[in-house]
Amino acid sequence: MWTIKIKVREKWNLFNKRTVKYKVKLYSYSHNYYEEKGRFYFTASGIIEGEQKQRKRFFSDLNKDKKITYLEQDNDFFICIYSETKKSARIQVKVAYNPRLIFLKPVIIDEEGWEEWEVASTKRKDLEDFVNAAETFPNLEYNLFYLKQQKINNLMIYSILPKLTEKQKKALILAVKNNYYGYPRKIKLKELAKMMKISLSTYQFHLAKAEAKLLPFVAKRISE
Numbered sequence: 510m511w512t513i514k515i516k517v518r519e520k521w522n523l524f525n526k527r528t529v530k531y532k533v534k535l536y537s538y539s540h541n542y543y544e545e546k547g548r549f550y551f552t553a554s555g556i557i558e559g560e561q562k563q564r565k566r567f568f569s570d571l572n573k574d575k576k577i578t579y580l581e582q583d584n585d586f587f588i589c590i591y592s593e594t595k596k597s598a599r600i601q602v603k604v605a606y607n608p609r610l611i612f613l614k615p616v617i618i619d620e621e622g623w624e625e626w627e628v629a630s631t632k633r634k635d636l637e638d639f640v641n642a643a644e645t646f647p648n649l650e651y652n653l654f655y656l657k658q659q660k661i662n663n664l665m666i667y668s669i670l671p672k673l674t675e676k677q678k679k680a681l682i683l684a685v686k687n688n689y690y691g692y693p694r695k696i697k698l699k700e701l702a703k704m705m706k707i708s709l710s711t712y713q714f715h716l717a718k719a720e721a722k723l724l725p726f727v728a729k730r731i732s733e
Contacts, residue, residue: 510611510629510630510631510658510659510660510661511629511630511631511632511633511635511636511656511657511658512613512627512628512629512636512655512656512657512658512659512661513626513627513628513629513636513639513640513653513655513656514625514626514627514653514654514655515625515626515639515640515643515651515652515653515654516623516624516625516626516651516652516654517623517624517626517643517649517650517651517652518621518622518623518624518649518650518651519601519622519624519646519648519649519650520622520648521648522622522624523571523574523576523577523591524537524571524618525618525622525623525624526622527567527570527571528567528618528619528620528621528622529620529621529622530567530570531559531563531564531566531567531570532559532560532563532620533557533558533559533560533563533564533567533620534557534558534559534617534618534619534620535555535556535557535558535616535617535618536555536556536558536615536616536617537553537554537555537556537615537616537618538553538554538555538612538615538616539551539552539553539605539606539612539616540552540553540554540606541606541608542602542603542606547594548592548593548594549592549593549594549602549603550578550590550591550592551590551591551592551593551602551606552588552589552590553588553589553590553591554586554587554588554589555586555587555615556585556586556587556615557585557586557587558585558682559620561675564585568580568582568587571589574591576591576592576593577589577590577591578590578591578592584675585675585678601642601646604638604639604642605626605639607630607635607638609630609631609632609635610628610629610630610635611628611629611630611661611664612627612628612664613627613628613629613661613663613664613665614627614664614665615665626639629661633656633658636656637656640653640656671722671723671726672722673718673719673722673723674715674718676715677715677716677718677719677722678719679705679715680701680705680712680715680716680719681716681719681720681723683701683704683705684701684716687700687701687704689701698712698713698716701716
């Protein structure tokens with residue numbers, strides 16, 4: 510299987526410019542596209558990560574975009590359909606929506622507007638099209654990490670993960686970002702609780718609940 514890892518940044522993208530504006534991160538999948546009355550429609554879904562207030566602002570702003578024809582949101586998960594009429598944009602987006610592509614993990618769009626893609630295909634040309642699109646599209650930055658042939662031993666799918674509450678997710682993300690799980694540990698639980706603006710016992714409760722949901726799932730997967 511041919512695989513590629515590439516990061517791109519495009520200022521016109523309706524998602525990227527909003528992750529920068531609201532300082533949120535997206536984990537998304539491109540699903541399919543169709544043509545109707547001279548317009549191309551693209552379907553995507555994803556999970557958003559960030560402060561609750563900022564996530565709400567992100568979706569409120571996104572829903573006002575004229576390119577969005579459908580947006581459904583439930584907490585941090587969303588499904589949307591958006592359209593493109595510009596030929597240059599359609600060509601580029603169709604490269605990403607190639608039905609022969611296999612997504613090795615969700616596309617990560619970070620707070621600085623960079624998209625990280627890890628995809629595979631049986632045909633090298635499908636992945637070369639990514640690089641060609643990045644090289645020829647105006648005002649697009651990119652960084653190619655590799656384009657190589659290798660065996661695939663895993664796929665990352667966000668829908669199979671255990672469901673966490675909002676506070677459990679926030680507690681866990683805070684711990685990970687601040688290297689609580691590193692060795693040696695860089696931060697104490699009471700400091701994390703203070704950052705989350707809750708008591709130590711409440712923070713411990715939410716973190717323990719998150720760990721209790723995730724760790725059995727992870728342990729089962731790595732033991733198989």
